[in-house]
Amino acid sequence: DAGVIQSPRHEVTEMGQEVTLRCKPISGHDYLFWYRQTMMRGLELLIYFNNNVPIDDSGMPEDRFSAKMPNASFSTLKIQPSEPRDSAVYFCASSRYSVDEKLFFGSGTQLSVL
Amino acid sequence: KNEVEQSPQNLTAQEGEFITINCSYSVGISALHWLQQHPGGGIVSLFMLSSGKKKHGRLIATINIQEKHSSLHITASHPRDSAVYICAVPLRGQFYFGTGTSLTVIP
Numbered sequence: 001d002a003g004v005i006q007s008p009r010h011e012v013t014e015m016g017q018e019v020t021l022r023c024k025p026i027s028g029h030d031y032l033f034w035y036r037q038t039m040m041r042g043l044e045l046l047i048y049f050n051n052n053v054p055i056d057d058s059g060m061p062e063d064r065f066s067a068k069m070p071n072a073s074f075s076t077l078k079i080q081p082s083e084p085r086d087s088a089v090y091f092c093a094s095s096r097y098s099v100d101e102k103l104f105f106g107s108g109t110q111l112s113v114l
Numbered sequence: 115k116n117e118v119e120q121s122p123q124n125l126t127a128q129e130g131e132f133i134t135i136n137c138s139y140s141v142g143i144s145a146l147h148w149l150q151q152h153p154g155g156g157i158v159s160l161f162m163l164s165s166g167k168k169k170h171g172r173l174i175a176t177i178n179i180q181e182k183h184s185s186l187h188i189t190a191s192h193p194r195d196s197a198v199y200i201c202a203v204p205l206r207g208q209f210y211f212g213t214g215t216s217l218t219v220i221p
Contacts, residue, residue: 033208033209042200042211042212042213042214043200043211045208045209048207048208055207056207056208089155091157093157098204099204099207099208099209100144100145100162100204101162102147102159102162103147103149103159103202103209104159105149105156105157105158105159107155107156108155108156108157110155
């Protein structure tokens with residue numbers, strides 16, 4: 001398996017623009033997580049899905065953030081409009097049956113909002 | 115209050131030294147994960163353990179469920195071990211992460 005695939009690897013955009021991050025989890029994994037990593041706060045959970053259904057989105061900062069998982073092999077995280085404080089590395093991760101299973105991370109998307 | 119506390123935050127060691135990184139958590143858990151993040155940014159799961167000890171090469175992870183404490187040991191450290199090591203616990207359906215330990219191994 002190719003592992004968790006994220007795109008793009010790097011995104012530079014201007015404040016106010018829409019940003020869409022993409023993730024393909026490992027086939028057969030029922031759980032998908034979106035994390036944000038910053039120097040100040042470390043890794044923070046934004047939202048996670050179980051079998052394509054959003055379970056906990058309490059980490060989503062505000063209404064500017066939205067996430068979807070239309071099928072088992074694809075998820076998006078959208079920021080609209082983007083702000084400089086959204087600059088961070090965004091990771092997607094998946095696990096097989098539960099959070100007690102090993103977690104596999106994508107390579108991350110480095111987002112810079114100017 | 116953080117559910118997961120790691121120490122030390124930063125660690126510098128000479129090549130060959132034995133290294134210990136500690137993780138304490140405040141709630142009952144079923145398993146604990148150790149992750150490694152290299153300077154390039156990628157995150158890799160090293161261990162998932164729920165009791166006792168696990169070993170993979172020069173890395174050893176231990177956990178004491180009663181004391182709510184886990185340690186990650188690196189024997190005969192090498193510059194390529196330089197990375198950030200993060201412990202994570204699954205709780206209430208999601209993962210909670212420690213702040214990470216930044217390890218630098220000097221040749």
